[in-house]
Amino acid sequence: MSALREELKVILEIQEFDIQMIRLMRLKREREEELQRLYSLGSELNQQVIAKENEIIDLKKQIRLLEVEVGELKGKIQKLEGQQNSVKKVEEFNALTQEISSLEREKAAKEQRLSDIYDKQAAEDDLLKNLKATLESTKQNSEQLENEIRASIQAINEEGAQIKKQRDELQKKAEPELFVIYEKLLKNKKDRVIVPIENRCCSGCHILVTAQHENLVRKGEKLVFCEHCSRIHFWQDHIVDTTVTEEAPTRRRRRPAAKV
Numbered sequence: 001m002s003a004l005r006e007e008l009k010v011i012l013e014i015q016e017f018d019i020q021m022i023r024l025m026r027l028k029r030e031r032e033e034e035l036q037r038l039y040s041l042g043s044e045l046n047q048q049v050i051a052k053e054n055e056i057i058d059l060k061k062q063i064r065l066l067e068v069e070v071g072e073l074k075g076k077i078q079k080l081e082g083q084q085n086s087v088k089k090v091e092e093f094n095a096l097t098q099e100i101s102s103l104e105r106e107k108a109a110k111e112q113r114l115s116d117i118y119d120k121q122a123a124e125d126d127l128l129k130n131l132k133a134t135l136e137s138t139k140q141n142s143e144q145l146e147n148e149i150r151a152s153i154q155a156i157n158e159e160g161a162q163i164k165k166q167r168d169e170l171q172k173k174a175e176p177e178l179f180v181i182y183e184k185l186l187k188n189k190k191d192r193v194i195v196p197i198e199n200r201c202c203s204g205c206h207i208l209v210t211a212q213h214e215n216l217v218r219k220g221e222k223l224v225f226c227e228h229c230s231r232i233h234f235w236q237d238h239i240v241d242t243t244v245t246e247e248a249p250t251r252r253r254r255r256p257a258a259k260v
Contacts, residue, residue: 005220005238007175008194011182012239014174015194017167021160022190028156035149038142045135052128059121066114073107181223185230195226196236205229 077100084096171179185193195204197217202209207228216224217233224233 002220004222005234007178008232008234009239010170010174011178012194012234014167014170014179015182015186015192017163017170018186019192020163021167024156024160024163028153028160031149031153031156035146035153038146038149042135042138042142045131045138049128049131049135052124052131056121056124056128059117059124063114063117063121066110066117070107070110070114073103073110077103077107178223182232185232189229189231192231194232194234196239197233198236202226202229202231202233204231209233 080096080100080103084093084100087093087096174182182193192204195202197203197209197214200208200211200214205226205228207226209226213224213227213233216222218235220235220238225231226233
């Protein structure tokens with residue numbers, strides 16, 4: 001086997017470790033995103049609880065203010081009714097009656113508004129109760145799921161550390177210049193960058209290559225890059241050790257002569 005083929009074989013082994021690392025990193029990102037979604041869900045529910053509590057506080061303030069205003073209107077009406085009992089002129093009595101009627105209408109409107117706010121507060125109290133129950137349930141479920149995700153991330157980190165250790169050991173055997181080229185391609189593509197030609201196609205970008213290109217790869221005398229995706233091509237038979245078993249030639253049986 002030529003020196004280039006041996007060098008490519010080492011890089012291919014490194015590439016397998018790198019592909020495993022890339023997959024692990026993707027999986028780790030997915031787990032971390034799940035963890036972030038859990039935090040976001042809990043934070044969102046907590047914000048909803050706080051917003052609802054503030055809304056109820058505001059309703060209570062409105063209730064207290066309206067109760068004071070209704071009380072003041074009642075006091076004014078009682079005062080006017082007292083004055084009405086003491087007046088002697090019809091004109092004064094009628095004027096007080098009109099003023100009392102106006103205050104009664106205002107009081108009735110405020111009492112209706114007060115009743116509506118009481119109903120709204122009761123509804124908001126129920127919503128707040130449900131939100132708090134949901135938040136508590138979410139916290140309990142999230143805690144268990146968070147522990148599972150963290151354990152998964154820890155396992156990924158440990159597996160990654162083992163792969164990196166093996167990869168670093170193998171890197172010592174790699175031809176430096178070829179390794180630098182490989183790492184630049186890997187950094188750019190985040191995928192396999194040394195690939196075989198299959199059925200006259202680059203197995204990386206799946207675009208047809210020329211017969212001349214294929215012949216250069218077959219010879220294995222120098223690095224050959226894909227004209228379309230810049231990946232390094234190799235011939236599968238150069239890398240994979242194959243054992244050829246010679247079969248004994250099969251004797252052809254004579255056909256019996258036709259009887260005359």
